[in-house]
Amino acid sequence: MGLNIERFKQIVSEKYFLEEMDALVPYIRDAGWWEGDKPDAVVRPGSAKEVSEIIRAANEDRIPITIRGAGSSYTGGALCYGGGLLLELTRLDGLIELDEESNSVTVQPGMSWAKMNCKLRGMGFHTGFRGPGSGITATIGGAASVSSIWWGAAKYGTVGDQILGFQVVLPKGEIIRTGSGANPYARNFCRYGLGPDLSGLFIGDHGVFGVKTEVVMRAYPLPEYVDFFEYGFPSEVDAVSALEEIARRNSFASDIIFLEEEYTSYAAPRYPNWDGSKAIVAGDIEADNRAWGEVQRAVFDDIVRRRGGRILEPSYSKYLYDNMFNVFFWGRRDNGLLMGACNQVPIRGILRTIRSQREYIERNPDLFKRHFNYRGMFSFIVRGHMNTIPTLYLPWNLDAEPSAKEVAHRIWSDSVSRWIECGGVHYWIGKLIGEILYSKIPKEYHRILSELKKALDPNRVLNPALWDLWGY
Numbered sequence: 001m002g003l004n005i006e007r008f009k010q011i012v013s014e015k016y017f018l019e020e021m022d023a024l025v026p027y028i029r030d031a032g033w034w035e036g037d038k039p040d041a042v043v044r045p046g047s048a049k050e051v052s053e054i055i056r057a058a059n060e061d062r063i064p065i066t067i068r069g070a071g072s073s074y075t076g077g078a079l080c081y082g083g084g085l086l087l088e089l090t091r092l093d094g095l096i097e098l099d100e101e102s103n104s105v106t107v108q109p110g111m112s113w114a115k116m117n118c119k120l121r122g123m124g125f126h127t128g129f130r131g132p133g134s135g136i137t138a139t140i141g142g143a144a145s146v147s148s149i150w151w152g153a154a155k156y157g158t159v160g161d162q163i164l165g166f167q168v169v170l171p172k173g174e175i176i177r178t179g180s181g182a183n184p185y186a187r188n189f190c191r192y193g194l195g196p197d198l199s200g201l202f203i204g205d206h207g208v209f210g211v212k213t214e215v216v217m218r219a220y221p222l223p224e225y226v227d228f229f230e231y232g233f234p235s236e237v238d239a240v241s242a243l244e245e246i247a248r249r250n251s252f253a254s255d256i257i258f259l260e261e262e263y264t265s266y267a268a269p270r271y272p273n274w275d276g277s278k279a280i281v282a283g284d285i286e287a288d289n290r291a292w293g294e295v296q297r298a299v300f301d302d303i304v305r306r307r308g309g310r311i312l313e314p315s316y317s318k319y320l321y322d323n324m325f326n327v328f329f330w331g332r333r334d335n336g337l338l339m340g341a342c343n344q345v346p347i348r349g350i351l352r353t354i355r356s357q358r359e360y361i362e363r364n365p366d367l368f369k370r371h372f373n374y375r376g377m378f379s380f381i382v383r384g385h386m387n388t389i390p391t392l393y394l395p396w397n398l399d400a401e402p403s404a405k406e407v408a409h410r411i412w413s414d415s416v417s418r419w420i421e422c423g424g425v426h427y428w429i430g431k432l433i434g435e436i437l438y439s440k441i442p443k444e445y446h447r448i449l450s451e452l453k454k455a456l457d458p459n460r461v462l463n464p465a466l467w468d469l470w471g472y
């Protein structure tokens, strides 16, 4: 059935229903190189009730809905395919409650990380994990939907590790709560209980199973002491061995970055203090007081010395801490559009990924040079494991040339397959990585997702283009 424009306008009001061509065009792209189709219209709801009414109406008329936060992802998960409605959540951008009894904060999903961090800081709190590198615009609902990782990950893990519960509108329009908050008599203080963990179904689901309309996260008091460390190593192997021991100590370091040889030599001209180092480990320690922080720092220094590492004057680590939401934008300005595919590996496993990447480039040197600016692997610790970003940039001058883009896309797709085969686990998989991933892992796993999707979303309404869930 066609789009009943008047019905949707009534739900959100004319002001928040966009149908003019000029208003729709920006929604064709996300932050990556891939393009979707123009939506038939964009709806911008102002409450969970409106989201529910939109979804119920879409079910009646079998209208596909694509969910979008800030649209800052790279892999096409927030793009429309074949038209339909685009449900844009950035009007839902309030901080609902800081609850000091349950140590939690409840926010609406369209709030940006930068805005939430500023508000919470003013109240003396933070959420541990404090957002992806795109956090100036990226929304909390978007990050929860792709299991984002970055600021604070060494100590606190991924955004999912901070989540205590959601309010979610399901694909047929019912509104539910997950976590302890599902008990109407209880506060949002724990994730597990009341049977299986239903919050987990919506973390990293890319909106396939529901629309998040509230996100509850842990809240921590601001640290009273912050210190920085920076170490130079004679080899990547020594650096990785030190990182393994550091991570095993379950440290206070909130951020620990690892730069392998290529990335180190790319960034070295800006950091004379690195002087001949082949690999860099840098980061920050946030502690409740100076004494705790200094003890932690001494433990790290000792681990590093035993691996032949040098203690450097912190410079890069301070820059990172002050620019958590800027670091990746600078990379784009200098090199082009990132065709990355962040993935997680065990700490030692990073050496396998680096080796595989080098061998691939050695086998295809001309192809690689012609299509990419490659700067190496930028990696960081996520509690006990590693997240790595292969920095494969599509030079800006190629952006205008469709055939070059096609070749680059093919090489990127091959690379994603290879990273998966190296044991890499992707998280912002969107449409593009989703298609590769589900062709490579056991069918039974994909089939369970498909059966869940069909049970929850029989009319194929929410993000129906993702992950080929109707192939069975």
Ligand SMILES: Cc1cc2nc3c(=O)[nH]c(=O)nc-3n(C[C@H](O)[C@H](O)[C@H](O)COP(=O)(O)OP(=O)(O)OC[C@H]3O[C@@H](n4cnc5c(N)ncnc54)[C@H](O)[C@@H]3O)c2cc1C
Binding pocket: 030, 031, 066, 067, 068, 069, 070, 071, 072, 073, 074, 077, 078, 089, 109, 110, 131, 132, 133, 134, 137, 138, 139, 140, 141, 142, 143, 144, 145, 146, 147, 148, 149, 150, 151, 206, 207, 208, 210, 211, 212, 213, 328, 329, 428, 430, 463
């Ligand atoms: C410069 C740059 C740096 C980046 N750095 C990082 C990084 O450090 N770590 C990282 O993890 N990612 C990073 N990203 C990727 C991306 O920005 C993040 O993953 C971000 O969390 C996506 O949030 P968003 O609001 O833009 O979501 P969108 O791109 O709008 O949506 C992402 C997915 O979530 C779904 N979705 C969005 N909101 C909801 C909701 N409320 N309910 C249900 N489904 C929803 C969408 O349908 C889509 O499938 C970066 C991107 C850029 C451009």
